[in-house]
Amino acid sequence: MQNIIEVKNLTKSFKTGDSELVVLNNMSLQIEEGDFFSITGRSGSGKSTLLYQLGLLDHPNSGEIVIDGVNVSALDKEGRTKFRLKELGYVFQDYALLPELSAVENIVIPLLMQGLEREEAYKKAEDALHKIGMSERLNNLPNQLSGGEQQRVSIARAIAHEPKIIFADEPTANLDSETADTVIKTFLELNSGGQTIIMVTHEPEYARLTKRAIKIGDGKILNDGKPENVIQ
Amino acid sequence: MEKQKRKFDDFLISVKLGFFLAFRQIRRSNKATTALIIFVMALTFLNLVVVRGVLVGLIQSTINVYKERFTGDIFISTPLKKDYIENSPNIIDIVKNMPWVETYSPRYTKGGKIEGTYKERIDYTEKSNEANATITGIDPEREDATTGLSSKIIEGQYLTKDDTESVVIGAYLLKKYFPVESAAFSTLDNVGVGSKIRLTINGNIKEFTIKGIVKTKVDEIDMRVFMLDSVMRTLAGRGDYNVNEIPIKLKLGTDPVMVKNALVLSGVGETARVQTFEEGLPKFVTDMKNTFALLGNIVGSIGLVVASITIFIVIYINAITHRKFIGILKGIGISSQVIEIAYVFQSLFYAFFGIGFGLAILYGFLVPFIDKHPIQFPFSDGILLAEYSATFLRVLLLTLATLVAGFVPARIVVKKNTLDSILGR
Numbered sequence: 001m002q003n004i005i006e007v008k009n010l011t012k013s014f015k016t017g018d019s020e021l022v023v024l025n026n027m028s029l030q031i032e033e034g035d036f037f038s039i040t041g042r043s044g045s046g047k048s049t050l051l052y053q054l055g056l057l058d059h060p061n062s063g064e065i066v067i068d069g070v071n072v073s074a075l076d077k078e079g080r081t082k083f084r085l086k087e088l089g090y091v092f093q094d095y096a097l098l099p100e101l102s103a104v105e106n107i108v109i110p111l112l113m114q115g116l117e118r119e120e121a122y123k124k125a126e127d128a129l130h131k132i133g134m135s136e137r138l139n140n141l142p143n144q145l146s147g148g149e150q151q152r153v154s155i156a157r158a159i160a161h162e163p164k165i166i167f168a169d170e171p172t173a174n175l176d177s178e179t180a181d182t183v184i185k186t187f188l189e190l191n192s193g194g195q196t197i198i199m200v201t202h203e204p205e206y207a208r209l210t211k212r213a214i215k216i217g218d219g220k221i222l223n224d225g226k227p228e229n230v231i232q
Numbered sequence: 233m234e235k236q237k238r239k240f241d242d243f244l245i246s247v248k249l250g251f252f253l254a255f256r257q258i259r260r261s262n263k264a265t266t267a268l269i270i271f272v273m274a275l276t277f278l279n280l281v282v283v284r285g286v287l288v289g290l291i292q293s294t295i296n297v298y299k300e301r302f303t304g305d306i307f308i309s310t311p312l313k314k315d316y317i318e319n320s321p322n323i324i325d326i327v328k329n330m331p332w333v334e335t336y337s338p339r340y341t342k343g344g345k346i347e348g349t350y351k352e353r354i355d356y357t358e359k360s361n362e363a364n365a366t367i368t369g370i371d372p373e374r375e376d377a378t379t380g381l382s383s384k385i386i387e388g389q390y391l392t393k394d395d396t397e398s399v400v401i402g403a404y405l406l407k408k409y410f411p412v413e414s415a416a417f418s419t420l421d422n423v424g425v426g427s428k429i430r431l432t433i434n435g436n437i438k439e440f441t442i443k444g445i446v447k448t449k450v451d452e453i454d455m456r457v458f459m460l461d462s463v464m465r466t467l468a469g470r471g472d473y474n475v476n477e478i479p480i481k482l483k484l485g486t487d488p489v490m491v492k493n494a495l496v497l498s499g500v501g502e503t504a505r506v507q508t509f510e511e512g513l514p515k516f517v518t519d520m521k522n523t524f525a526l527l528g529n530i531v532g533s534i535g536l537v538v539a540s541i542t543i544f545i546v547i548y549i550n551a552i553t554h555r556k557f558i559g560i561l562k563g564i565g566i567s568s569q570v571i572e573i574a575y576v577f578q579s580l581f582y583a584f585f586g587i588g589f590g591l592a593i594l595y596g597f598l599v600p601f602i603d604k605h606p607i608q609f610p611f612s613d614g615i616l617l618a619e620y621s622a623t624f625l626r627v628l629l630l631t632l633a634t635l636v637a638g639f640v641p642a643r644i645v646v647k648k649n650t651l652d653s654i655l656g657r
Contacts, residue, residue, distance in 0.1 A: 085566070
């Protein structure tokens with residue numbers, strides 16, 4: 001498999017008062033296409049920070065990120081927004097659905113932004129909801145859905161435009177174990193279809209289900225490899 | 233070219249999607265909050281139109297009443313340093329034959345003295361009950377047709393052609409209606425309809441009965457005594473039929489300036505002063521008109537700023553409370569332009585319905601109500617002046633202000649870091 005992500009010497013630090021906190025320190029890694037990749041580590045270790053850099057939601061201080069052959073570090077703000085729209089999908093810890101939009105409308109937004117005709121966009125959105133077993137809750141508003149259902153809608157939004165990579169930031173953190181299992185099962189099904197997924201999790205049992213895991217701490221990759229070897 | 237087309241296509245998508253987001257956000261927002269914002273917008277709009285409308289309407293009604301009751305559309309009067317309009321019969325003939333003239337009313341005027349309660353006077357060391365006034369001789373029917381004087385009789389009755397022994401007196405000459413007493417100005421006490429008064433004009437004294445009291449809120453009328461023109465001619469020694477004033481009422485839609493020019497061209501200007509009603513207005517009225525218009529514009533401008541700030545705050549609060557969702561939208565690749573357009577649409581929605589509601593209140597209730605129940609001012613019956621053109625201008629200004637006031641806060645919030653917005657930090 002070829003690499004879909006190549007990270008070289010990635011550094012990200014934050015100013016905290018007079019001092020500077022280095023969260024990612026000269027980090028390099030590659031992720032293959034079709035991988036189900038988990039990022040683990042203690043709280044505050046920089047898991048989410050790494051995910052945000054890879055997902056172009058944040059800008060590193062230095063280093064280079066190449067996604068599917070495109071040096072995304074060199075893109076301007078507009079270019080990064082367009083890249084996110086077309087090539088990447090996101091699943092957030094708190095679902096991040098727009099409260100005024102129904103399930104299907106939440107999914108249709110990025111599709112319309114891509115210039116799809118209304119009918120086609122709605123069809124794709126409905127297909128995505130069908131794929132994750134939510135086709136009967138199309139017109140429900142987020143507040144009419146359970147946490148698990150909202151997260152599945154969020155997944156449907158992430159996959160509807162067939163992105164190259166899905167980034168999931170602790171997608172099971174707010175869910176009960178049964179619902180969390182369903183979400184992970186959905187990810188596994190998507191991955192079995194060839195979808196690249198990069199997931200941050202602090203739950204070892206879910207990290208173990210992925211194909212590859214890294215554990216980060218002190219701004220560096222402490223362990224990298226098969227999840228059963230990385231997670232203790 | 234290709235790049236420009238792509239940019240235009242992107243813009244179209246942004247507009248469509250912005251509308252999509254705005255529509256849903258409004259549709260699913262709290263109905264009471266939306267109604268409140270629209271109500272505030274309506275009040276802001278009314279503040280913009282009504283305050284100015286009342287200020288300008290106050291003066292406009294003064295002008296209107298001055299024109300209606302005193303000068304007509306054209307006012308022919310005695311030149312300065314003359315006692316009357318020379319060659320008046322010829323001038324009246326010219327006026328009569330003009331096709332644009334609907335009606336006119338020649339008036340004889342002369343300063344005179346009025347005495348009241350003179351029969352009851354016992355102590356001659358006391359000051360007599362008297363006032364100075366402009367005595368005016370009129371043809372009651374002509375005057376009424378020109379200025380509608382009979383409709384302004386507040387007590388008693390208007391004159392008829394046979395009332396050779398009666399007068400109509402202006403309310404401001406009576407203490408009852410104008411309780412002001414000064415060294416320079418006095419009014420008649422204990423005099424009303426049916427009272428006998430003694431008039432002294434040109435040294436001639438004659439007793440009259442007060443038949444009616446007139447109040448128009450125009451000093452030039454309310455400080456006069458009206459009698460029949462035939463009686464006045466005798467008292468004032470005007471056997472030559474030379475008059476002092478001729479208010480002319482023109483047919484509807486006639487341009488007074490054009491008629492004035494025609495009168496001047498026909499030689500009327502040689503022996504008389506010819507003015508349009510606007511030229512005939514007292515200077516204080518034109519000064520007040522300009523001052524009130526300026527005040528109206530200042531108040532209107534403040535209203536516009538207040539409206540802009542109101543909508544700015546509303547949209548800013550809305551955008552701030554939606555900051556996380558704005559971050560999410562940006563995060564999933566929705567352009568800033570879409571989000572800004574969505575907020576502009578929202579502010580336009582509030583403006584559209586707020587202004588619409590305001591217009592309904594204005595033209596459906598306030599204007600007709602104040603028309604029927606004018607605001608009582610000492611010098612006129614105040615109306616609410618809301619001309620369509622001025623209102624349309626304010627609608628346009630408020631819409632533009634709303635557009636900017638909706639865009640700016642949206643831009644401020646959209647400009648914030650995407651990740652910070654998503655994480656709420």
